[in-house]
Amino acid sequence: MSEDLRALVRRIQPGMTLALPVDYAGVSMAITGPLIRHGAGDLHLVCVPTGGLQVDQLIGAGLVRSVETSAVSLGEAGGAPRFNDAIKRGNIRVLDATCPAIHAGLMAAQKGVPFMPTRGLIGSDILSNRADWQVIQNPFATGDSIAVIPAIRPDIAIFHAPMADRDGNVWIGRRRELAAMAYAATQTLVTVERIVDHSLLADETTAAGTLPALYVEAIAKAPRGAWPYGLWGEYATDTDELIRYAAAARTAEGFAAYMEQEVRA
Amino acid sequence: MTVLPREILICTIARLLQDVRHVAVGASSPMPAAGAMLRRALDEGQRKVRLSILGSVEHNFFTNGSAELFDSAGQGRLDAFFLGGGQIDGMANVNLVGVGTYPQMSVRWPGSFGSAYLYFTVPRVILFREEHSPRVFVEKVDFISAPGISTPETYRPGGPVALLTSKALFSFDSQRPGFRLESVHPGHDLQEILDATGFQFDHDDIPPTTPGPDAATLSLLRDRVLNELSETYPAFAAQWRRDLAEAIPDGASA
Structure with a gap:
């Protein structure tokens, strides 16, 4: 595990509320393994506004007490197996919502x-x-x-974006829900594909899509950090991998084996 | 002229979308998307039809995150939307949450997404569910993700206008309230619809057959729309092409 990622997850305490973005907005899948290894449980997740693979994996790892969401699914790969199983067993509390709420x-x-x-x-x-x-x-x-x-006031918002600069400004393009999460949260942790040397605020073109460092607590570099999800403007979703996970995670044992093998801690 | 069942559905969707300016479809909804693309192609030169596909990078002209679609609906800028449902009942209530007693349901579906908002704010909501069976079309849904009708004091410029399935097309009257069978797709009959539908609905003794496309519309569909669609839904488009090759072995389109 990268030292930066380890430092990021140390901020997460048991019982906290985490805000996590929708599949296509920039999910920090890179932080999932370190988060599970870190082990802070009893978490309340807020999906902005729906959840997918990351939410399913955190539930499967037993770290989640409750989820506020408009939906949890793996999209083309079908239902979210650990989420569905946890509901059937009554292991998590779901606060069903609708996206604009x-x-x-x-x-x-x-x-x-x-x-x-x-x-x-x-x-x-x-x-x-x-x-x-x-x-x-x-x-x-x-x-x-x-x-x-x-008002929804998460303790921590976590997402993945293409780039940040040395001052801690993060480029989010037109994915404004990432800014909304950061404004609302006490702390925001961001993983990025790369860290650039020039200031993102120096050029009006990038400044318009930049989340200022004021809202950002910590950043770690994690190339291909949204995989198997895609990252807008960078790479596409690896649907085959999502299908592979969906099949494996149908049982608790299959989930454990998948996580052991595939999710880097 | 050979017309595939899915081509009848797509052409029916395009018909239901007459006069729209802006239509949105869900992320994995190739048929509503195809219907909207056909509408756009048919209206070219007369009016501009905007199409938003949720979650798509290519068919997304928004710049204010995922909230903007909902905001635009609240502003009255979204004319039509498609809604599915694990269960739909005779009052057009939609259930996207699960089967059994909430919250610890025996079958859990992903969740309500934006339905509880868009069903109220979008004037023309088309219920689209291919599976036409008593487990989908129930007398009363187990969970109301979004209600089909509201009390007069509830702000509701939007709501359901039609229900399209693999077997038939219904209209919805929010005043009566209830569904009416408008037409039965070729190859199906009234008795089959009655047996497959768990709720009561109005119908003629001999309901009309859902019309198919004319030759010009069909060729637009198989040429331009199919090409456009394959950019966003490659697997669906490839299957459609294979089915066409099988149904029309000599390659003729009519």
Whole structure:
């Protein structure tokens, strides 16, 4: 394991809330092995706004107490086997959500306000199972009910991006949900394909898509760090590998064997 | 003229998308994507049809992360969307969460994704589920990811307008409320639809047959749309080409 990655995961304490990005936005798969080896459990995961392989592996490794998510799946490779199994056994608590509600919760944290209203939801079993969400009357109109989502403030946000500079600025392009996660979280840990010598803020073209170092706690270099997921503008998803994992992880034993062999600690 | 069953579905989708400006489809939805691409090709020169494919790098013109699609729907800029469902009931309630008693369900599906929002905000939601069986089309869903209808006080510019399956096309009336069988696809009949559907629906004694495409539409579909589609859904497009070669051995398109 790289020393940098080891330093990153040491910040994660048992019981913390981690925010993790959707499959295609830049998942730091490179940190998954070190995180499992580090062993801080009882985690609450917030999927922004859905989860996949990383979430399934953390659940399979027994580190997860609860997950707030709009979905967990392996996409083309099918259902998430360890997630599904943990639900069937009652081993994890799922706070089912819908994508824009998670974005709303993060937006509230970004603004430093206690909640954010969102349309939809009323009459769904998602809402009726969320004691932490409420429906209020629009104070500016009559007869208009609207759902309100409390601010989501993760302890740590983790993602993977193409590059960072020596000052700790991270280029996220148009994947603005990565910025939303970082604004909302207390700390943000980032793995990158490469570290560049020039300042990302010096050129207006890259500055527009840059998450400033203000929000970034620590960075580690991890080439191909999203694999088997792809990274936008860099490399494509390795669907065959996801299918291989999905088949292996159908049983707890198969999962353990896969992780032993494939996930670098 | 030989027309494959999936070509009937794609042409029906294109028909349901008449007059849209912006349509979004889910990440692994090749048929809705093909229907939207056909609509775009048919309308070329008259109107611009924008297509967003969730999770696609190529068919994504957004620059504000994954929240922007939902924001654009909230602003009224998204006209049509497709929704599937592990279970769909006669009130057009959609269940994407699982079978059994929530939360410790006997079968768990991925989850509700954006359904509980887009079903309310997108004016033309097309329910698309190929498997037409009593386990999918149930009397009452086990979990409501997104409700088919709302009380009058609920803000709801959007909702379901149609349900398309491998066997038939239904419309949905939110006032009555309920589904009505609009047409039965070639090779299927009313009794088969009744047997395969777990909820009540209105129908004519002799329902019409879902129309197939005219020769010009079919050739546009097999030429331009199939080529466009193979960039995003290569496996689906390759299978379609193989099925065409088998159905029309001499290579003629009609």
